[in-house]
Amino acid sequence: MPIAFPIPDAAVLGRRGEILTGLGQLVAPEALIVSEDERRAFETDALTAYRRMPLAVVLPSTTSEVSAVLKFCAQNQVKVVPRGAGTSLAGGAIPQEDAIVLGVSKMNRILDVNFGNRTARVQAGVTNLAVSQAVAHEGFFYAPDPSSQLACTIAGNIGMNSGGAHCLKYGVTTNNILGVTLVLLDGTIVEIGGEHLDSPGYDLLGLIVGSEGQLGVVTEAVVRIRRAAEGAKPVLFGFDTSEEAGACVAAIMGAGIVPVAIEFMDKQTIEIVEGFAKAGYPLDVGALLIIEVEGSDREMEAMLARIVGIARKHNVRHIKESHSAAEAAAIWKGRKSAFGATGRVADYICMDGTVPLGQLSNVLRRTGEIVASYGLRVANVFHAGDGNMHPLILYDVNDPAEQAKAEAAGEDILKYCVEVGGCLTGEHGVGIEKRDLMRFQFEERDLWQQMRVRAVFDPAWLLNPAKVFPLDNRLTA
Amino acid sequence: MTRHSPTSEAEACAIVAEAAAQRTPLAIQGSGTKRAFGRPPQFELTLSSSQMTKVTLYEPAEFVISAEPGAPLNGIVRLLAEHRQELAFEPLDYRPLLGSDGEPTIGAVAAMNLSGPRRIAGGSARDSALGVRFVNGRGEAIKSGGRVMKNVTGLDLVKLMVGAHGTLGFLTEVTFKVVPSPQRVATLWLVGLSDQTAIAALSAALGSPYDISGAAHLPAKIGDGARTLIRVEGFPDSVEYRLGELRSLLKAFGTAVVLADDTGRDLWGAIRDATVLAEPRDKAIWRISTAPAKGADVAARIARTIDARWFFDWGGGLIWLACSTASAASAATIRAATREAGGHATLVRAPEDVRAAVDVFDPPVEAIARLQTGLKASLDPAGIFNPGRMFPEL
Numbered sequence: 001m002p003i004a005f006p007i008p009d010a011a012v013l014g015r016r017g018e019i020l021t022g023l024g025q026l027v028a029p030e031a032l033i034v035s036e037d038e039r040r041a042f043e044t045d046a047l048t049a050y051r052r053m054p055l056a057v058v059l060p061s062t063t064s065e066v067s068a069v070l071k072f073c074a075q076n077q078v079k080v081v082p083r084g085a086g087t088s089l090a091g092g093a094i095p096q097e098d099a100i101v102l103g104v105s106k107m108n109r110i111l112d113v114n115f116g117n118r119t120a121r122v123q124a125g126v127t128n129l130a131v132s133q134a135v136a137h138e139g140f141f142y143a144p145d146p147s148s149q150l151a152c153t154i155a156g157n158i159g160m161n162s163g164g165a166h167c168l169k170y171g172v173t174t175n176n177i178l179g180v181t182l183v184l185l186d187g188t189i190v191e192i193g194g195e196h197l198d199s200p201g202y203d204l205l206g207l208i209v210g211s212e213g214q215l216g217v218v219t220e221a222v223v224r225i226r227r228a229a230e231g232a233k234p235v236l237f238g239f240d241t242s243e244e245a246g247a248c249v250a251a252i253m254g255a256g257i258v259p260v261a262i263e264f265m266d267k268q269t270i271e272i273v274e275g276f277a278k279a280g281y282p283l284d285v286g287a288l289l290i291i292e293v294e295g296s297d298r299e300m301e302a303m304l305a306r307i308v309g310i311a312r313k314h315n316v317r318h319i320k321e322s323h324s325a326a327e328a329a330a331i332w333k334g335r336k337s338a339f340g341a342t343g344r345v346a347d348y349i350c351m352d353g354t355v356p357l358g359q360l361s362n363v364l365r366r367t368g369e370i371v372a373s374y375g376l377r378v379a380n381v382f383h384a385g386d387g388n389m390h391p392l393i394l395y396d397v398n399d400p401a402e403q404a405k406a407e408a409a410g411e412d413i414l415k416y417c418v419e420v421g422g423c424l425t426g427e428h429g430v431g432i433e434k435r436d437l438m439r440f441q442f443e444e445r446d447l448w449q450q451m452r453v454r455a456v457f458d459p460a461w462l463l464n465p466a467k468v469f470p471l472d473n474r475l476t477a
Numbered sequence: 478m479t480r481h482s483p484t485s486e487a488e489a490c491a492i493v494a495e496a497a498a499q500r501t502p503l504a505i506q507g508s509g510t511k512r513a514f515g516r517p518p519q520f521e522l523t524l525s526s527s528q529m530t531k532v533t534l535y536e537p538a539e540f541v542i543s544a545e546p547g548a549p550l551n552g553i554v555r556l557l558a559e560h561r562q563e564l565a566f567e568p569l570d571y572r573p574l575l576g577s578d579g580e581p582t583i584g585a586v587a588a589m590n591l592s593g594p595r596r597i598a599g600g601s602a603r604d605s606a607l608g609v610r611f612v613n614g615r616g617e618a619i620k621s622g623g624r625v626m627k628n629v630t631g632l633d634l635v636k637l638m639v640g641a642h643g644t645l646g647f648l649t650e651v652t653f654k655v656v657p658s659p660q661r662v663a664t665l666w667l668v669g670l671s672d673q674t675a676i677a678a679l680s681a682a683l684g685s686p687y688d689i690s691g692a693a694h695l696p697a698k699i700g701d702g703a704r705t706l707i708r709v710e711g712f713p714d715s716v717e718y719r720l721g722e723l724r725s726l727l728k729a730f731g732t733a734v735v736l737a738d739d740t741g742r743d744l745w746g747a748i749r750d751a752t753v754l755a756e757p758r759d760k761a762i763w764r765i766s767t768a769p770a771k772g773a774d775v776a777a778r779i780a781r782t783i784d785a786r787w788f789f790d791w792g793g794g795l796i797w798l799a800c801s802t803a804s805a806a807s808a809a810t811i812r813a814a815t816r817e818a819g820g821h822a823t824l825v826r827a828p829e830d831v832r833a834a835v836d837v838f839d840p841p842v843e844a845i846a847r848l849q850t851g852l853k854a855s856l857d858p859a860g861i862f863n864p865g866r867m868f869p870e871l
Contacts, residue, residue, distance in 0.1 A: 140684075161629045163627055172627060175604050190844045190845055195768035201838060202640070202645070205636075206603060207637055211633075253540070256561060258656070258657065299715045356536065356625060387626055426625070426629065430629075442631060446621070446631075453634065
């Protein structure tokens with residue numbers, strides 16, 4: 001069944017002219033996008049099978065403009081869909097007809113870098129990669145690294161609590177944010193956290209990160225920056241089967257070795273990616289691990305020796321070390337372009353369930369069976385070290401029957417992830433995509449409790465209102 | 478005083494539902510070792526975790542442990558050690574400072590977000606917490622998070638519950654991520670540095686690629702002369718290499734000496750629990766969090782008007798400070814100095830009458846107070862869980 005959208009509020013649609021006039025008084029003319037042609041760029045995100053044309057798009061340049069816009073929307077009962085760069089795979093930024101899109105992409109400056117405190121204050125519309133680039137000259141970086149890091153914003157990362165390949169060692173967004181400037185729906189601007197660790201009272205920062213734009217709009221953030229290791233080296237390990245690769249991951253972790261990243265690709269993905277990125281991946285293997293170690297040359301050698309020893313016990317068939325920065329970059333380019341490369345050969349939806357490490361091989365096998373039972377193909381590429389799976393289910397977006405099958409297969413896979421002790425989404429967020437599956441992971445009373453917490457921030461249910469929670473049984477104050 | 482000690486989540490739900498119906502406040506308690514922390518609770522009814530002590534799940538190969546709230550921390554630490562694992566956040570033990578007996582529970586570690594020196598590298602208790610189960614103020618069993626390493630499904634109530642000091646619900650199970658124990662832990666020390674210079678040395682170390690897991694400074698007033706400590710851990714060959722690199726990096730600050738592993742371990746224990754400030758017992762203890770680069774300034778500013786002793790952890794970002802018994806005036810001085818630098822100050826130890834009169838935690842600005850009150854009402858509408866324990870109005 002296709003994902004449902006709420007029926008647009010006719011009264012709000014009828015007031016469009018009045019709403020645009022009101023917004024026009026709050027922001028510069030170029031910050032208000034009203035023409036249909038220009039709005040079209042905002043009607044979807046990376047879940048491109050779904051799109052809705054918003055009432056208008058507002059792109060403020062300052063926190064006070066965001067405050068004025070939110071206050072206006074609250075007073076006039078206009079729904080707001082916050083947006084970073086629109087790279088959500090879960091439809092987290094997809095608009096609805098009776099809502100405005102509030103984008104923070106113009107607020108993209110690095111405000112302050114403090115190497116002594118190992119922090120940076122940034123505007124939330126800055127891209128993830130730009131933060132690392134701004135501190136690279138001192139050998140520092142910002143750790144969470146979603147594959148979309150070239151485009152995605154810190155605001156979006158905060159909204160979804162984004163992860164990435166290197167989170168195995170350095171944690172996800174919530175572990176790397178020290179403070180935010182948050183604009184509440186009534187326009188109040190609050191500072192939460194700062195350059196210090198921990199805050200008195202309830203952990204509002206922890207609640208905001210991953211709240212998918214439902215509690216307020218983040219306009220600035222204090223992020224933690226870290227000194228990079230002396231060197232880093234991704235190494236390719238090829239196996240005949242996914243099971244062997246999965247068992248090898250478990251054995252490495254079990255030996256007390258925590259590499260910076262352990263990424264997995266199955267045969268389907270290897271072929272797609274190698275055809276696109278020419279990363280030098282072996283084509284005669286059934287599964288590939290990219291394991292990254294870091295440190296001095298000696299430390300990397302020692303750790304690699306330990307890992308190679310374990311891999312040999314798991315029948316590794318192919319080991320390829322990177323011997324230069326260019327080779328290392330090529331290996332990562334392949335991994336990070338996996339979604340893009342797959343998009344060139346087929347449409348796909350990307351699942352994001354996380355499972356206990358011991359279940360990896362089992363869930364991989366079951367995923368293959370489920371997708372095959374719908375007559376479709378799947379490419380698996382994911383963060384194996386933390387059990388965060390990304391099956392890409394390939395289909396043809398122009399064939400509604402096939403789209404329905406792909407979505408049904410995705411649902412079955414996620415339900416299975418929950419059944420074996422995992423969750424629906426590890427780093428992409430619920431958005432619209434997994435909204436109607438929430439009852440598989442949560443009891444009704446769990447959802448009500450979450451909605452009561454949500455209502456503290458947005459009693460009228462105006463902020464990103466069609467996301468995360470099933471559309472029926474909504475709590476409003 | 479009546480004490481309820483449920484043996485299961487279902488029993489806890491029934492007790493809470495009854496208390497909510499009667500609007501009877503409940504003092505939430507583990508083993509009571511931190512009763513002297515926070516605003517003093519004065520309630521008829523205690524809801525204790527003392528009969529919920531089981532480890533409910535431990536999968537060493539999956540790096541995850543779940544336990545009922547009353548499970549003693551020392552039992553969990555022992556169990557993990559049998560598998561060469563540990564909690565990443567090095568939980569702080571308040572017994573030496575508070576002069577209490579008994580075994581701290583894992584529930585209290587979560588409820589108070591207790592983290593030690595490794596906070597700067599491994600995160601706090603909240604960063605390791607993967608999931609919770611708890612009874613809300615309606616007497617319903619609620620779950621959030623789970624047992625997997627990455628989970629963004631729904632609002633993150635785990636973060637809210639960790640550090641809420643039992644004011645939002647009664648925890649019935651907590652799940653933590655665990656890490657392999659390092660094969661070697663080694664400590665470098667520099668002597669005779671001023672606060673400012675010591676923090677510059679710690680900052681140089683923390684800004685290096687050598688993965689520091691502890692960075693503290695004990696000024697001369699603590700005793701035994703000024704000592705600056707830097708900890709590294711991991712595989713022995715890697716630790717040896719990083720110690721060497723750090724010694725050259727820190728040359729400008731003096732000759733860094735490698736401590737015997739045992740001596741280092743004892744010292745980090747003393748830093749974690751602030752035992753170096755435990756005596757004399759009539760002194761009030763504050764725990765101040767600020768930006769590391771501002772730590773020395775904050776302490777110096779406080780010392781201008783208050784007779785105090787202090788030391789630094791977290792590379793200068795955490796100041797443990799002992800001063801003459803707290804008063805509204807000294808609290809105002811400490812909080813003003815902290816606020817100006819950015820940060821907050823918690824009154825960890827003081828006589829009961831002082832804790833009733835002086836805010837234990839920095840009072841929030843109005844907008845945040847409103848959110849906190851709203852969150853309290855959303856989870857505990859009858860206001861029965863530990864009312865007034867953190868803030869008078871919560």
